[in-house]
Amino acid sequence: MSRTVDEHAEDRPRIVIHDPTLRDGHHAVRHRLDAEQLRGYAAAADAAGVPVVEVGHGNGLGASSLQVGRARLRDDEMLAVVREALPNSRMGVFMLPGWGTGDDLRRAVRHGADVVRVAAHCTEADVAERHLDLLGETGVEAQGVLLMSHMAEPGRLAEQCAALVSYGARAVGIFDSSGHYLPTDVTERITAITAAVDVPVIFHAHNNLGMAVANSVAAATAGATIVDACARGFGAGAGNTQLEVVVPVLERMGFDTGIDLYALLDAGDLAERTLMPAPPTISxxxxxxxxxxxxxxxxxxxxxxxxxxxxxxxxxxxxxxxxxxxxxxxxxxxxxxxxxxxxxxxxxxxxxxxxxxxx
Amino acid sequence: MPRSEPLRVAVLGAGLIGIDLVTKIQRSPALSCELVVGRTEETRGLRHAAALGCATAAGGVDALVAGREPFDVVFDATNATAHAEHWARLEPLGTLLVDLTPSRVGHMVVPTVNGADALLHRNVNLVSCGGQASVPVLHALARLCRPRYPEYVEVVTTAASVSVGRATRLNLDEYIATTETAVRTFTGVADVKAIVNLSPARPPAPFRVAMSLVVPGADEDTVAAHVEAAAAEVRRHTPGYRVTACTVTDERIFVAVEVTAAGDRIPRYAGNLDIINAAAVLIAERYAARRPRAGATEELS
Missing domain, CATH: 1.10.8.60 (Helicase, Ruva Protein; domain 3)
Structure with missing residues (x-):
């Protein structure tokens, strides 16, 4: 972080911060963010040096529906707007097979998505096989993530992550979709996964029990090198790991995120002003x-x-x-x-x- | 034409769907399961079929066309991408092909809606388990709306993870496209969306399909009566089919159905297998009641 005193950035272990504010945050506002909101926040995150900015309907590509909520903008519109607002950061998208399809992935790649996450519920990694395979030909960074991961034991999650790697995922990991984990749960799972795969490991926390930052720290300590966090924690329900908190915390612990503190704080302030009626609370x-x-x-x-x-x-x-x-x-x-x-x-x-x- | 001898049928594909199909065929006096074909020998599915008393073979569709006499009916329980080749190989033999994959190659049939069509086509496609569960209700509700159409229809299928085999998992995109096409075709509504969930819950959750229709001014009692009438028709071939929710709020009709597999060797939660396989057997039985054996069909067409 450029505004902390540290002359040894190159020696510190790197954590890639993946920011799904403009995807997961959609759950909090019934998927109704407009182009101006997307553009403004994406530009602010880019200016702060956030490496990956994810965008889309809350449930990902192709998921606008009565079942979870209809998005204000089409996927194409969201991706076009955010791509233009990210001169430096990579653009991320998320897709859950059964909700989105291969066509949605191809369109996202044409829109310039750099990081494409294919998701599956905890024990269902094989639904992602065909879509990860499809991405292999496109040159994007394909990642595989397991949702609702608290429903499976650590060993099972490790097996499933190894399967995702065998399908072509270049990073794999787990989502605490219910905000159920305590830090020891996270340590156990991330340790099992890092032992089972030789690609970067991802952790995505929810804050239902107030544990999101602590769990993200536990994940990084156990070897996760991609950590998800959202401005003001903007996300489903109680929200996610708060980006402007977890970045300086990780930096103090000796990790390098490459993010500029003041610009990051500005992005958080902008998010609170422009994206949400109020920051998430633990209701x-x-x-x-x-x-x-x-x-x-x-x-x-x-x-x-x-x-x-x-x-x-x-x-x-x-x-x-x-x-x-x-x-x-x-x-x-x-x-x-x-x-x-x-x-x-x-x-x-x-x-x-x-x-x-x-x- | 009444027949005394059962039709000679074969099942192509020895996965979860194929094996349940065998047990249903074996219960039918009109059908005789003469062969179950897998891709390779010594698979669990083929061993299971052999244990049920069926002749088995490896080698896929080649094994089906190798025999001296063609089968009257072949059930394709493989996968959507393989189906076109199976049809190309079987079409010249006069065999009725009942396709349980979401291939969109053959004529789509949902027995309670257009069951009679099955007798007019040699390649009958059964859409998807979600299609079989949703189209009867959606078709009834679309008719109720006439002369207007619902603005939008959405179908969300949830199947227990353990009831969904590898072919279906690899075919989720085809499953969605085929289910959407069927809903468009049978309702006349252009704006349609299909969604699939696999549930890892233990014990497994029953097969479930939730339908939402955007329709101004629907009356809840009338809707409920039409939905229940459609469900009663489906129960004639799939007894575990029931409506679990039917509400009308804010110009939106919401109907959920669940299907439990009743009286079979498959577990109760596997209603997805039960409903599509019951439809497949029903179509073959109707064909048996109306058609002579393959090879003697030219004079009828």
């Missing part, structure tokens, strides 16, 4: 979502449906957790809310209205 529902292991991005949907039906959103999160839903299964919220409503009605009738106490 009651987000805490429950993290405890229950439910994808943070379900928050707005659960709140909407619970309010309409008059049920406790916390009960909805615990029930979704019991069913082990993954990101993308937002349609189950309606069923769970309906079931809880009839349960509540029955119980109110049976016990004279003491209400639904969660066991």
């Amino acid at each position: 009651s529902e987000s805490i429950v979502s993290g405890l229950a292991g439910v994808f943070s991005g379900f928050k707005n949907r659960v709140l909407d449906a619970s309010r309409r039906a008059g049920v406790d959103p916390r009960d909805v999160f615990f029930e979704l957790g019991r069913r082990q839903v993954v990101a993308g299964q937002e349609d189950l919220i309606v069923d769970v809310v309906t079931e809880l409503r009839s349960d509540t009605t029955l119980r109110a009738r049976d016990d004279g209205g003491r209400g639904a106490a969660r066991s």
Whole structure:
């Protein structure tokens, strides 16, 4: 970092900061960022020397839908705007097979995407095989990431990451999509993965239990060299690792991020002013979502449906957790809310209205 | 024409779909499963088929055309990219090809919607498991909207990870394109989106398809009645098909169905295999009831 005192930058281990503010942050604003917002933040991140700026619908390429929310802009528009605003930084995109397709990837590559992440849920790495293979011919940096990783044991995640490498991923890693991990969970998993692969390892945290920065530090300490972080933590639910915090923290720990502190702080301020009605907070529902292991991005949907039906959103999160839903299964919220409503009605009738106490 | 002898059928592909198909064929008095073909010998699928009492062969489609007499019906349970070649090889033999891959090569059939079409085509495509589960409901709702059309239709399929084999995993793009094409074709709606989730939950989650339609002014009771009527039709061949949610809010109809596999050797959650295989067997049985054996069909066409 250029404004800290350190004459030995070249000796320090490098961490690549990957910034999905303009992708994951979309979950917080129902995927409605406009071109001016994208352009402004991308330019600020570029000026700070953030190496990778990711953009897209919250669930990635091709994911604009009623299921998770319809984006204001088409993928093509988002990519064109951000590409132009990044003279130095690389542009990243994200795609989950089943939501996006090979055509979406080819279009993103034509738009100048440099880093292309193909995602799969924790144990489903093989759905990414064909898409990682397709990217091999394009010259972009193809990465493979495992979502909802808390649902699988460390050894299993390591096997799955090795599979992603065999399909052509040049970096692999895990997302804590529910914000469920504690630092020791992260250490155990990143250690297992770094032992199983010889490519850079990625970690992406959510902040449901207030652990995002601590977990990112644990990941870097255990050998992850690509760390995801968003301005003001702008992301689904309780948000992600806060970019302007984790960068100086990593620098103080002796890692080199290559990012300029003041310009980074400016980008964070700009993000707060222009991208979000308010920075993410750890709301009651987000805490429950993290405890229950439910994808943070379900928050707005659960709140909407619970309010309409008059049920406790916390009960909805615990029930979704019991069913082990993954990101993308937002349609189950309606069923769970309906079931809880009839349960509540029955119980109110049976016990004279003491209400639904969660066991 | 009534027949006494069962049709000679073969299953190409010994994955999850192929093996469940064998068990369903074996229950049908109209069909006799004469051969199950895999790509290579000694695969788990072929051993499973042999254990079920079927003759098995390796070598893919070559093994099917090698016999002296062509099969009456071949079920293609391989993958979308291989299907075109299978059709090219089998078409000259007069065999009915029932395609369970999302290839979009043959004529798309959903039994409760256009089942009669199956008798007019020699290559019948069964869309996808999500297509089989969603099209009956979407077709009924599109008719209900007439003379207008829904502005947009979305179909989200969730299948248990353990019920989805390698071919389907490699064919997710084809699965999406084929399901979208079928929904467009059967509803007349241009703006359509299909999405697929694989659920790693343990115990596995039942097969589920959620449908959303953007339609102004729909009445919830009328919608529910039409959805339930369509579901009752599907239950005639897939008894574990049920509607789990049906709501109308803000100009949006939302319907979710779940399919559990009932009364078969496959686990209950594998409704995706159950519904598409039940459709495949139903089509072959109707063909058996109407058609003489392959090789004697020219005078009918």
